[in-house]
Amino acid sequence: MKHETYNMKQKTIQKIILEFEPEMENLLPALKKISAVFGYVGEKEANALADYFGVPESKVFETASFYDEIKTEKQPEILIQVCSSANCAVNDSFSIIKEIENSFKIKVQEISCLGRCADGPIMVVNGKIYEKVTKSSVHGILEEYL
Amino acid sequence: MKKIKIITEHWGKIDPLKIEDYLEVGGYKALEEFILGMDRAGALGEIKKSGLCGRGGAGFPTGEKFEIVASQIGKKYFICNLDESEPGTYKDRMICDKNPHLLLEGIIISALIVGADKAYIYINGNYQKQKEILEVALLQAKKKKFWGNKILESDYSLKIEIYSGAGAYICGEETALINSIEGNRGEPKLRPPYPTGCGLFGRPTAINNAETISNIPWIILNGGEKYSKIGSKNSPGTKLFLLNGAVEKPGIYEAPTGITVRKLIDEYAGGIKKGKEFWFAQIGGACGKLLLEKELKAKMEFGKACQCPLGSGSILVIDKSVNIYDLLISWTDFFRRESCGKCVPCREGTFRLWEIAKRFKDGKISERDKEAIQDILWTLERTTFCPLGKFAGTAFRDAITKNILTF
Numbered sequence A: 001m002k003h004e005t006y007n008m009k010q011k012t013i014q015k016i017i018l019e020f021e022p023e024m025e026n027l028l029p030a031l032k033k034i035s036a037v038f039g040y041v042g043e044k045e046a047n048a049l050a051d052y053f054g055v056p057e058s059k060v061f062e063t064a065s066f067y068d069e070i071k072t073e074k075q076p077e078i079l080i081q082v083c084s085s086a087n088c089a090v091n092d093s094f095s096i097i098k099e100i101e102n103s104f105k106i107k108v109q110e111i112s113c114l115g116r117c118a119d120g121p122i123m124v125v126n127g128k129i130y131e132k133v134t135k136s137s138v139h140g141i142l143e144e145y146l
Numbered sequence B: 001m002k003k004i005k006i007i008t009e010h011w012g013k014i015d016p017l018k019i020e021d022y023l024e025v026g027g028y029k030a031l032e033e034f035i036l037g038m039d040r041a042g043a044l045g046e047i048k049k050s051g052l053c054g055r056g057g058a059g060f061p062t063g064e065k066f067e068i069v070a071s072q073i074g075k076k077y078f079i080c081n082l083d084e085s086e087p088g089t090y091k092d093r094m095i096c097d098k099n100p101h102l103l104l105e106g107i108i109i110s111a112l113i114v115g116a117d118k119a120y121i122y123i124n125g126n127y128q129k130q131k132e133i134l135e136v137a138l139l140q141a142k143k144k145k146f147w148g149n150k151i152l153e154s155d156y157s158l159k160i161e162i163y164s165g166a167g168a169y170i171c172g173e174e175t176a177l178i179n180s181i182e183g184n185r186g187e188p189k190l191r192p193p194y195p196t197g198c199g200l201f202g203r204p205t206a207i208n209n210a211e212t213i214s215n216i217p218w219i220i221l222n223g224g225e226k227y228s229k230i231g232s233k234n235s236p237g238t239k240l241f242l243l244n245g246a247v248e249k250p251g252i253y254e255a256p257t258g259i260t261v262r263k264l265i266d267e268y269a270g271g272i273k274k275g276k277e278f279w280f281a282q283i284g285g286a287c288g289k290l291l292l293e294k295e296l297k298a299k300m301e302f303g304k305a306c307q308c309p310l311g312s313g314s315i316l317v318i319d320k321s322v323n324i325y326d327l328l329i330s331w332t333d334f335f336r337r338e339s340c341g342k343c344v345p346c347r348e349g350t351f352r353l354w355e356i357a358k359r360f361k362d363g364k365i366s367e368r369d370k371e372a373i374q375d376i377l378w379t380l381e382r383t384t385f386c387p388l389g390k391f392a393g394t395a396f397r398d399a400i401t402k403n404i405l406t407f
C-alpha cells in the first residue's frame, strides 16, 4: 500500500514537470507549481526537477529557498499572515496581530505589502486573502479554521 | 481647467475584459500608426523628444534606453516590469484592472521599436487576478493580429509571455528580475554591464515599468513635443499618485509631474482627514523620505535636481495619532525581510536596525544603540551592493534629523 502511494506521488511529480519545457526559464514556474500542489518542495521533488532540468539538486534548492512563495519544508496546518507594511501598520495591523496571538495562541507571520493597501489591513489565512480586517472580525474568520 | 489624463482617461468607462471597448475609444490606433505610418527610427525620435522618463523609481530617460537597445543587432528582449511591490504602491495593478489593453499596446510598440522579438511581462506573484485579466487581453489582441506573427500583415513579429514572480521585493530590481527568469536566486547582478547591453540570457534587453510603457501609445499618437509640454520640464508627463493614510479621499490620482505634495493632498485627496492633525508625509514607499508640513511645497518630479524623489508615487499621510515606534518597526522589518542577503552591510544592517526599532518600542534603548544607529545608517548609505540597502535607512534617518523621533 505504502509503495503504491509512493508511486502515485512519483507519477504526479512527473506529470507536473512534463508540463514544462526543460529550459532554465521554466525552473521557477515548475517550482511554484510543485510547491503549490504538494505544499512544499521536498527532496524527491527537487531530485526529479534536477534530473529534468539537467542541474544539480543543490541548484534547485538554491533557487527554491530564495522565494517566499516556494516552500522547502512542511508548512504548519494553519498559516496566518498579516501585512505590516506602513499603510496597513497605520491602519492598526499591529494591534490585530497582538489580538490574534493573545486569543488564539498562534504565532502570526508578518508579511510585506500586497498592493491592497486601500483595503487594508490585510490578513491572509492559508493563502486566502481577507481585506479590512479588524480586531473583532478576525475572531469570526479564524474560528472557521480552528 | 480640464485635468489632463493620459493613463486614466478611460478608467471606469470601458470593460477591461472587452477589447471592443478599448477599440471604440481609439485603442490600438497608435500601433496602427506605428506600423503603417512610421518607421522604428521615427517612433524612437518621438519618444526621445517627449522626455519621458522611467516611472519605476529611477527616472531614467526612456528614449535613451530604447536607443541603446535599438542600436544593437541580433536577438533582443523587452521586459515589462510589473513586479510592483513597494509598500503603498498599486498603480501598475490598477492599470491592469482598469485598462489592460493600453499597457499591452504600449508593450507591443516598445518591443518593436527596440527590435525585440520576444517580450515578457514580469508580474508580481500576488497579482493573480491581474494575470488573468492580462491573459484575456493577450488572447483578444492576438486574434486581432496586434501581436504574434506578421502583426497587422506587416513584417513585424512578436511573442509575448507572462512570467509570474514568486514573492520577493528585490525582484523588481532589473538585474534581480533577470536572474529570476533565468532560474536563479533573485539577487541583483553587478552593473555594468547594464541589461541594455547584456540582459536576459546575455542579450540586450530593455526593461521598463508598466506605467512608463502605458505612456507610449499617447506619445505615438500625439507626438513627443506635445508630451514634453506637460508637467515639469525635467521629467515631463503625468504621473499616477497614490494618496493614503489620513486624507479625506484616499486613492489613485493622475496629475502632471511637478505638482506639489500639498496640492495633491488638498486638491486631489480632499485634504487632511477631519479630526486628524497632520504630522508628516512619506513619499515613495518604505524607502521614501519624510516631509514635514513646511516641506509640502516640494515638487514631485524625477531627476538629480529634484527636491524630493517621488519614487513610486505613493504618498502616505501620517497624523499625530500614529505610533511612531510601530512605523519604525514596519519600515525596518520590511527591509530585514526583503534584503536578499547577498551583501553583508545590508543583510546585517537591516537586521540590527530592526532589533533597535524593537527596543525603541519597548523603551529599552541604550546609549550604545544610539551610537550604533548612526554607524548602521552610514554603512547602509555608502557600502551596500544595490539601491535596496542604500535606501533602507532613509526613513529612519529622516525621522531622527527631522525630530519626528526623539530620544
Ligand SMILES: Cc1cc2nc3c(=O)[nH]c(=O)nc-3n(C[C@H](O)[C@H](O)[C@H](O)COP(=O)(O)O)c2cc1C
Binding pocket: B053, B054, B055, B056, B057, B058, B059, B060, B062, B081, B082, B083, B084, B085, B086, B169, B170, B171, B172, B173, B174, B175, B207, B208, B209, B210, B212, B213, B386, B387, B388
Ligand atoms: C529594490 C528595487 C526594487 C524595484 N522594484 C521595482 C518594481 O517593483 N517595479 C519597477 O518597475 N521597477 C522597480 N525597480 C526599478 C527597476 O530596477 C528599473 O529601474 C525599472 O524597472 C526600469 O524601468 P523604468 O525606466 O520604466 O522606470 C526597483 C529597483 C530597486 C533597486
Ligand code: SF4
Binding pocket: B170, B187, B188, B338, B339, B340, B341, B342, B343, B344, B346, B347, B384, B385, B386, B387, B388, B389, B390
Ligand atoms: S543591498 Fe541588500 S538587497 Fe541589495 S544586494 Fe545587498 S543584500 Fe541584496
Ligand code: FES
Binding pocket: A083, A084, A085, A086, A087, A088, A089, A112, A113, A114, A115, A116, A117, A118, A120, A121, A122, B087, B088, B089
Ligand atoms: S501596506 Fe498592507 S497591503 Fe499595502
